[in-house]
Amino acid sequence: MTASRYQIRPMTCHEMMIAVDWAASEGWNPGLYDHECFFAADPDGFLIGLLDDEPIACISAVKYGETFGFLGFYIVKPAYREQGYGIQIWQAGIDRLQGRTIGLDGVVSQQANYQKFGFKLAYQNIRYKGLSGASQSIDPAIVDVMTCDWEALMDFDQSVFTVDRSAFLFSWLNQPNSHALAYREYSKIVGYGMARKCRIGFKIGPLFAQTEPQAEALLQALQTRLPESSPFFLDIPAINPCATSLVDRCAMQPVFETARMYIGLEPPVPVNKVYGVTSFELG
Numbered sequence: 293m294t295a296s297r298y299q300i301r302p303m304t305c306h307e308m309m310i311a312v313d314w315a316a317s318e319g320w321n322p323g324l325y326d327h328e329c330f331f332a333a334d335p336d337g338f339l340i341g342l343l344d345d346e347p348i349a350c351i352s353a354v355k356y357g358e359t360f361g362f363l364g365f366y367i368v369k370p371a372y373r374e375q376g377y378g379i380q381i382w383q384a385g386i387d388r389l390q391g392r393t394i395g396l397d398g399v400v401s402q403q404a405n406y407q408k409f410g411f412k413l414a415y416q417n418i419r420y421k422g423l424s425g426a427s428q429s430i431d432p433a434i435v436d437v438m439t440c441d442w443e444a445l446m447d448f449d450q451s452v453f454t455v456d457r458s459a460f461l462f463s464w465l466n467q468p469n470s471h472a473l474a475y476r477e478y479s480k481i482v483g484y485g486m487a488r489k490c491r492i493g494f495k496i497g498p499l500f501a502q503t504e505p506q507a508e509a510l511l512q513a514l515q516t517r518l519p520e521s522s523p524f525f526l527d528i529p530a531i532n533p534c535a536t537s538l539v540d541r542c543a544m545q546p547v548f549e550t551a552r553m554y555i556g557l558e559p560p561v562p563v564n565k566v567y568g569v570t571s572f573e574l575g
Contacts, residue, residue: 298377300384303338305331311338311350314367316491321525323488323495325467333460333574338365341381348372353385354574356455360559361389363396364573393556397572403551411553416530417569419548420539424518431509437465437472437484445474448481452500452566454559460574471517475506485510485568493523499568504534507567511538527569535567
């Protein structure tokens with residue numbers, strides 16, 4: 293391997309489609325408009341590795357605020373694995389987030405490798421699959437997100453995610469073929485969720501709520517917005533027993549698992565309010 297032949301640099305927004313297509317090839321079922329939303333989170337946070345100008349590797353190293361970052365999209369094209377290209381782009385991602393707490397959602401089989409770099413397991417996330425049912429009555433406390441005060445919505449999101457990500461969410465919640473709903477109680481936002489179109493069916497995330505009944509009402513309302521019998525996916529933290537109870541009650545089946553890991557001080561995420569992870573790529 294000649295070092296000068298291999299270059300690592302930030303992706304353009306157009307090149308983000310390469311990473312999303314690779315993610316689809318890995319079976320990660322990305323959203324149809326994920327690339328634009330992810331790029332909005334941190335335009336310099338997506339790195340591409342090129343060998344003789346051919347894209348062969350990628351990683352995301354997205355900065356949130358001044359103290360937190362998240363790794364994702366760590367992919368090397370199969371023909372170029374085990375040749376040292378992956379570890380170089382991995383290190384470039386780590387270097388970009390140096391001095392911050394860094395989180396990731398990695399496949400369980402790679403958990404031991406991440407531990408070698410100092411990452412510690414926080415909990416498992418489990419992806420569940422369900423099928424949308426027939427339309428049903430909607431809790432009157434549930435409203436379209438776009439009717440809510442934006443600052444109030446961002447305050448609620450930050451109370452769960454713990455850091456500001458308003459630039460990302462503005463793009464995320466406004467993407468085509470999506471549905472975003474909030475739960476308002478006495479004019480106060482106490483939960484919200486979103487469903488977006490993916491290569492296969494829909495993914496629901498985030499799904500944040502103060503209580504299990506609120507989360508269930510949001511989940512049911514989001515399902516009602518989907519085509520009947522459409523597959524949908526929900527990624528829950530396994531350590532939230534209320535989330536586990538909810539997916540069991542909805543007859544959803546586990547299909548995939550990741551390890552949520554951190555290096556540095558683990559953020560004080562109130563996992564009891566997380567009924568659906570926003571994305572495994574950006575946290």
